[in-house]
Amino acid sequence: MSDAIRKAAPHVSQSEALIFEKSTPGKQAFALPPLDVPAADPARALGAAHLRSDIEGFPEVSEIEIIRHFTRLSTWNYGVDTGMYPLGSCTMKYNPRVNEVVARLPGLATEHPLQPDEVSQGCLRILRDLERCLLEITGMDAITLQPAAGAHGEMTGVRLIRAHLTAQGDPRRVILVPDSAHGTNPATAAMSGYRVENIKSNPAGQLDLDALRQRMNGDVAGLMITNPNTLGIFEVRIREICEMVHAAGGLVYMDGANMNALAGIARPGDFGVDIVHLNLHKTFSTPHGGGGPGAGPVAVKKILEPYLPVPRLVELPDGRLRLVSDRPQSIGRMRAFVGNFGVLARALAYILANGPDGIRRTTEDAVLNANYIRKQLEGIYELPYPSPTLHECVFSDRRQMKNNVSTMDIAKRLIDFGFHPYTVAFPLIVHGALMIEPTESESKEELDLFIEAMKAIAREAETHAEMVRHAPHTTRVQRLDEVTANRKPILRWKPVPPPDAAD
Amino acid sequence: MRYLPKSDSDRREMLRTLGLSSADQLFDSIPAELRRKQPLALPRALSEPEILDYFRQHAAENAAGHVKLLGAGAYDHFRPVVIDALISRGEFFTAYTPYQAEISQGTLQAIFEFQTLLCQLTGQEVANASMYDGSTALAEAALMALRITGRSRVLVAANIHPEYREVMQTYLAGPGVTLAEVPVAASGQVDSAALEKLLNETVAAVAIQSPNFFGCIEEIPALAEQTHRHGALLVTAIAEPVSLGLLRAPAEADIVALESQAFGLPTSYGGPYAGVIATKEKFVRSLPGRLAGQTTDRDGRRGFVLALATREQHIRREKATSNICTNQALCALAVTIFLCVYGRRGLRELAEQNLAKAGYLAAELAKLKGVRLPYTAPFFNEFVVELDADAAEIHRRLLPRKFVAGVPLSRWLPERRGALLLCATETAKRGDLDSFVAALREVLQP
């Protein structure tokens, strides 16, 4: 086994207890400056009934113990900084360090969202510049930077659809979603009061236009479509799709999660879509942070501008910037304050670092990398859809399942080879899917190592299936018991009670 | 382009493998009429020094030199420097959602610790990890209460943060759900007599905030008892959780929706923050958002995994408890570190300093002619003053003197023309507080 593995992933084998288990009464990690005003008596100021006596179970540790605890925990993680992360539709690209510096600058990180516009021109200028860049990249007319994540942007988009159709007289009842869609799409539509119906994909892996034509009527508020879709395939008839939906009075929402295949090459605005959301933590390099925070700006065509969430960023003739909330047709507020400014600043830094050529080259490299992988693995893993793909490709585990080796097993074995797994078992329309998106951040050397690893695992599936099925072998923990975790959930630490003296 | 790790010869070689001669051909599957011919009209690519210049220049155009006595949902507290030192580790901030548990134990254990800390603070049994922010956490908590009770009405205290209430409106507006406002009593707290008139068997939840938007502390045990008598759930929002260093945990609430920004996240002009929903174990399957659960591996080693994923969008799809996919993981990690640094005694001391600073400011302001404190309920680090003048105008006049005098309530409540909401945390220096009082005295003179 060790011969085939040329890249190692670090896993420190020590055990690291929970911080509560390392706590000792009397230790402390921080000292506040002495109080320069008279102390207040909490009982007198707040009333004794409002007071707590203690924060039971709260840790008491020193600074070095905190540094060591979290440093050790970090060594059990795999990050983009460690190596390739081929998760489909996640766009795990390099998180530039200059982004981290600018977001933390005093004068930016220190600003309060409710401070007057007059003393926030710097922040507002950053937001305005980002808006203009994103509008240029998407080819749309107006944008909101408020949504905190892609799913939040989707919710905003569906509400825009509802608002527009309501103003026309009928919000309608149904939203159509391709059967290849990401789970947030139907969840969002349902949360916004719409019934969700699936439209099937055709054998080429694209939306079945006959199915759409049959279903598209005055009951349908709109279609949520990802382009390229979750198979990495461009919906070549997107213009026709938009015309079909528009002709029946509906709107088209494009999930922009896969913009890494389009930026600088093609613009959603030119496809005819009415709304598109962006995932800044995907296409625009803001870090995933172990699951967030992100940001999900929503760009729209002119007809939907009046409904955008408040506050709106407005530029006065003299160049001053203002946040205005007096927008009677707005859908309202999607969250408190203006948006995830720290994330937005990072995205702008990324765009400024790239410029128009950089954006385009980035997209070219992303698509080149994915196609390179696809070409090399085509004969070895089954490719369910022969259509050309852009920035990601989807295989199935059908061949390997002959030896009872599933996509999950292959993914776990990939960990031993030093890689983070690809996206397992999604999209649902492919049985046993392996969804691979390398992004542009991978060198040819890293791609070749990945391809070698995937080939080695395919061979192992034939000759040493057990090795794959019981992977990973080189991590600090083996496969974890998810069944017990879900049957009897333990969702917090509790102190072990002392033995009962009365017994 | 320095972020692209390929040479031109690498690209040529790879294109050759694909039987292509130029990168353009990679996009042949996109119809020609949809492909953009001209380059994007973006600013030219900037070098790293130029990027830093751009942002530094704009950082100088804000309010960094001002004394900001401003809370209202975002609070300025000392952030221990170890937070950034630790969350800047690439293994933390460049990692993905911990779906592959074996190589995400760092993130998962940290989330588990976060969940525990929030339970300890709020007196609840389970906490998620996390929502986008306090405002969306409150909205989702209300949706939870509707789901749990099967009822259709939510009563919303008028002294909840106005932007939180707007978000509730956006999230809950729709057929089958009604919202009604619960008025405020003269004390500054929820009017429980008025609440009693509004409670009936159609009410799923009563939503309050404590300390509330005016800074006043609500009587949670009494409100809980009142709410429960009618079979409804008490949903409590907390925007300034440092208050929990001194205040008793809202254990009687059924659902707590908390904004954890005060615990180590910079105010950062509005985000990213991290909301939390904490509740009783019996409601866990209605809880949206990520949860880390403890388990063991084949060899009996303790480890952590994402638990109860069947609530979530990627499995339940249109029947999910929410569409939320992100959690604010890196923010939650920063919060966890903050709480560990302050710890059991430090958080209490921090809260005591806040109480002292705000108490001092309030007392000094109350001595001024034309200034009074309208509310009688106890407050933590925020309070309202009523001026015998137009508060927005006074606020404007104090700005060139480098004071952000809290926020005028007329921004949301046009009838409160004389009211300012002021906040003083442990970061406010006495000298600055004294200067502010003097400046206010001056501008109030006719």
Place this chain on the structure above:
Amino acid sequence: MYPENYRYTREHEWICVEGGVGAVGITHHAQDKLGDIVFVELPAVGRKLSAQEAFGSVESVKAVSDIYSPVAGEVTEVNAALADHPEILNQDPHGAGWIIKIKLTDPKAVDALLRARDYEDFVRSEDAT
């Protein structure tokens, strides 16, 4: 495998009627496809159901399936043991793993459902696709 005196549905439920009351559960095939079951969502006693109405759900780690009532009637009993031991559904899906008992509105309604052999054929044809 599939008891002869039970009836079955295409949604993989079974029903066994005695004295106008039917015990309802999911079939061996269903629990096998779901994998280790971690949670069962049960309806309230007294709830009235129509035929094919969803009354609860069965969860594994990675999937959740609604359970549909094979017949119309009123829920008279639910299997509380499943709350603490959902694994009973895997171990004995046709016996101890019953989920609800329902008083049938029309005792003849079961005649329209699949018999054991028809259900077995159905499962075989589903697996083949």
